[in-house]
Amino acid sequence: MKSHFSLILLSTLQCNADCDYCFENKTTDRLTLDRLGEMMRKVLDYMVERSLDALTIYWQGGEAMLLPPSWYEQANEMIRREADARGKEVFHSLQSNMLSYSSRWNQVIADMFGNSVGTSLDYPNLHRKLLGQGPESYNQIWARRVREAQAAGIAIQVIAVPNQGTLDIGAERFYDYFVEELGITEFQINTPFPGGDAAAKHELPVADVENLSRFYRELADIWLERGYPRGIRIGPFDALLQHFSHEPTQLPCIWGENCANTIVSIDARGYVAQCDCWVTSYPDYHYGNIFETANFGELLRTSPVRQRFNERPIQLIQRDCLSCDYLSLCHGGCPVRTYTVHGSLFEKDPYCGLYKAVFGRMERAALELAQTAVAARAVAV
Ligand code: SF4
Ligand code: SF4
Ligand code: SF4
Incomplete structure (x- = not known):
């Protein structure tokens, strides 16, 4: 099996939106192609040193589409040259708020990003806003751009973060909005966390885990009944169902053995941290700066902060999570949500x-699906 490494790369720290719960400290910094070249040579040299076969770069911002499509075309070409020279594979994934999307992007999205874009929308939208405007205009522009992209054949994956309004309207209305009204066939719900330091970020339903758990369970039921048979994919339910069905799958990073082993983030200034949730928000948690070191591997190896990330799973296994039935699946969960x-x-x-509620529900669903399949085979013979 090929060994794999993920780089979350913030090509610019500028954004055209002003979401209440944004954990990015936005600046006008943008990566130049020269600096990108230096960064990629160091990252690829690290892959050679560690015998890592493949790299996926998750391009984000700020807003990644504030750099022009031609910049990404040149970046793609340059990264391919550097990777080929070292015998490495590089894949690219684009995360954008889609507000700046136009048909100018179609070629590079097809060539570089597998004709697919990941984007975010909440329902109801209380916290996502355009600069100086309210949430309604964000939704209108977002929906228009997404429809244009879909019409051009681009696959759109949506990440939604539930808020208090989402819990109030309930799982059925939420599901209908995404699947029936917007025609989205693949989306993921992420648990909110109060990242950064603005007051609004602390009003998210992180304290109301019980109600949020009920929402997740109800949404899982609706998906199993109406979405799963139609091929609609909702993360994390689909990946968990595959996991409990003993099928190969990719679980979200929050349940990884130790995210510090497989993921790193670098921002447009060169700062290195665990992921996008840390790199601009928590300067004390930087691993270092890639432009201030000759050797990226050494920066990672000698970082005292990264050492603390590495110690987390061991400490949790010895204490809070020791007797948990789902330890080998969850590993104590996500460091940034914890922090x-x-x-x-x-x-x-x-x-x-x-997590325990959702794991239990999807474990039961996998068992029921297996029993149904066995019964159907028995009838057939
Ligand atoms: S679109 Fe993303 S980066 Fe921009 S303000 Fe919203 S959450 Fe922050
Ligand atoms: S801190 Fe959490 S969100 Fe960031 S890479 Fe680790 S598990 Fe993923
Ligand atoms: S479900 Fe809870 S107790 Fe179990 S491993 Fe995850 S965080 Fe630990």
Whole structure:
């Protein structure tokens, strides 16, 4: 099996939106192609040193589409040359708020990003806003751009973060909005966390884990009944169902063995941190700066902050998570969700109860599907 590494690359720290819960500290910094070249040579040299076969770059911002399509075309070409010279494979994935999308992007999205874009929308939208405007205009522009992209054959994956309004309207209305009204066939719901320091970020339903768990369970039921048979994919339910059905799958990073082993983020200034949730929001948690080192591997190896990330799973296994039935699946959950709630890396994820509820539901669903398949085979013979 090929060894793989993920780089979350913030090509610009500028954004054309002003979401209440944004954890990015936005600046006017943009990566130049020269600096990108230096960065990629160091990252690819690290892959050679560690015998890593493949790299996926998750391009984000700020807003990644504030750099022009021609910039990405040149970046793609340059990265391919550097990767080929070292015998490495590089894949690209684009995350954008879609507000700047136009048909000018179609070629590079097809050539570089597998004709697919990941984007975000909440329902109801309380917190996503255009600069100086309210949430309604964000939704209108977003929906228009997404429809244009879909009409051009681009696959759109949506990430939604539930808020108090989402819990109030309930899972059925939420599902209908995405699937029936917007025609989205693949989306993912992420648990909110109070990243950064603005007051609005602390009003998210992170304290209401019980109600959020109920919402997740109800949405899982609706998906199993109406979405799963039609091939609609909702993360994390689809990946968990595959996991409990013993099928190969890719679970979200929050349940990885240790995200510090497989993921790193670099921002447009060269700062290196665990992921996009840390790199602009928590300067004390930087691993270092890639432009200030000759050797990226050494920066990672000698970073005291990264050492703390590496110690987290061991500490949790010895304490809070030791007797959990789902330990080998969850590994104590996500460090940033833990840190933003507890102010420490060395606690289990505050959504532990929600995770257990969802794991239990999808485990039961996998068993029922297997029993149904066995019964159908028995009838057939
Ligand atoms: S679109 Fe993303 S980067 Fe921009 S303000 Fe919203 S959350 Fe922050
Ligand atoms: S801190 Fe959380 S969101 Fe960031 S890479 Fe680790 S698991 Fe993923
Ligand atoms: S579900 Fe809770 S107790 Fe179990 S591993 Fe995850 S965080 Fe730990």
